[in-house]
Amino acid sequence: MTDHYEAQYLDLLARVWETGDERRDRTGVGTRSLFGPTLRFDLTDDRVPLLTTKRVAWKTAAREMLWFLTGDTNIRSLVAQKVHIWTDWPLARYRRETGEAIDRDAFEARILTDDEFAAAWGDLGPVYGKQWVDWDTYEPAGDGLYRRGPGINQIAELVRMIRQDPGSRRLIFTGWNVAQLGGMALPPCHMTYQFHVAGGRLSGMLWQRSCDLGLGFAFNAFSAALLIRMLAQQCDLEAGELVWSAGDAHVYLNHAHLVEQQLARTPRGSPRLRLNRRPDSIFDYRIEDFAIEAYDPHPAIAAPVAV
Ligand SMILES: Nc1nc(=O)c2c([nH]1)NC[C@@H]1CN(c3ccc(C(=O)N[C@@H](CCC(=O)O)C(=O)O)cc3)CN21
Numbered sequence: 001m002t003d004h005y006e007a008q009y010l011d012l013l014a015r016v017w018e019t020g021d022e023r024r025d026r027t028g029v030g031t032r033s034l035f036g037p038t039l040r041f042d043l044t045d046d047r048v049p050l051l052t053t054k055r056v057a058w059k060t061a062a063r064e065m066l067w068f069l070t071g072d073t074n075i076r077s078l079v080a081q082k083v084h085i086w087t088d089w090p091l092a093r094y095r096r097e098t099g100e101a102i103d104r105d106a107f108e109a110r111i112l113t114d115d116e117f118a119a120a121w122g123d124l125g126p127v128y129g130k131q132w133v134d135w136d137t138y139e140p141a142g143d144g145l146y147r148r149g150p151g152i153n154q155i156a157e158l159v160r161m162i163r164q165d166p167g168s169r170r171l172i173f174t175g176w177n178v179a180q181l182g183g184m185a186l187p188p189c190h191m192t193y194q195f196h197v198a199g200g201r202l203s204g205m206l207w208q209r210s211c212d213l214g215l216g217f218a219f220n221a222f223s224a225a226l227l228i229r230m231l232a233q234q235c236d237l238e239a240g241e242l243v244w245s246a247g248d249a250h251v252y253l254n255h256a257h258l259v260e261q262q263l264a265r266t267p268r269g270s271p272r273l274r275l276n277r278r279p280d281s282i283f284d285y286r287i288e289d290f291a292i293e294a295y296d297p298h299p300a301i302a303a304p305v306a307v
């Protein structure tokens with residue numbers, strides 16, 4: 001293997017495929033699984049951990065990240081931007097609860113055109129965005145009663161803390177709101193982020209409890225790097241490193257072709273992520289603010305997503 005940044009990922013993919021514990025999983029598809037890997041990616045000089053052994057739809061991942069930051073949990077605004085990666089879960093719920101065999105395109109069309117339908121069937125519950133920028137609080141209202149308090153914006157708080165107290169060991173946000181897991185379409189996978197400032201550089205660690213190495217990883221690593229870059233820019237820091245750690249890192253059994261093809265390819269080039277503008281706040285980024293240069297990946301590889 002070369003010393004290309006992607007070699008770590010390919011080594012992990014091979015290791016999981018060759019030595020992972022084969023088991024049935026929640027989706028019924030089956031996986032091979034390994035516990036607790038850590039990968040590190042250099043983010044200096046605009047480096048970004050975009051996979052090159054398949055083309056990654058990085059704008060889709062970036063749009064998803066911007067959607068998280070708005071606090072929105074309904075797929076409607078994603079679908080309006082032609083982002084389809086979250087559609088399968090509301091679609092499965094709709095089919096299950098109504099017995100109607102609607103196809104995916106028709107479901108998305110209804111989400112876009114019918115306000116009531118979108119409100120009833122497009123929401124994923126209190127997933128990432130809700131927890132990141134509007135974590136529910138409750139305050140005593142006398143007689144043992146509680147009323148809703150103001151929501152906590154963990155991201156705004158994080159920016160404030162990085163600026164005011166960069167040496168803090170509490171630069172953390174999390175989507176793992178135990179009391180609300182039951183209402184979520186899926187409990188958060190990329191669940192906890194911690195940050196560290198040293199030598200004018202902001203590094204970030206992502207703890208991902210569960211990782212689909214064939215599909216999710218490419219998105220999760222890119223998005224985490226993007227978030228670190230945005231936070232660094234807002235805090236007048238450079239970006240340092242992304243440390244990615246997973247709990248259950250797995251490959252789905254129906255991704256054999258993807259593993260075989262990616263391992264047969266040689267990583268190439270060193271793409272760069274440019275931020276074209278410095279928005280007024282972490283919540284004001286737009287998709288046009290991001291550009292990827294020098295990205296010359298191998299062709300995309302289609303793979304089914306386990307629902
Ligand atoms: N099994 C599973 N894997 C995941 O990665 C995953 C979930 N479930 N559930 C929630 C979200 C949704 N995510 C997804 C879902 C689909 C793709 C996907 O199909 N990606 C394709 C096409 C992307 C596109 O161009 O739209 C890919 O080739 O990367 C990626 C991430 C990540 N998460």
Ligand SMILES: O=c1ccn([C@H]2C[C@H](O)[C@@H](COP(=O)(O)O)O2)c(=O)[nH]1
Pocket residue numbers: 026186187189190210211212213215216217220
């Ligand atoms: O950002 C994400 C979101 C989801 N995944 C994957 C990891 C698993 O394969 C499924 C979630 O299933 P659980 O049974 O809840 O673990 O989705 C991902 O890799 N990245």
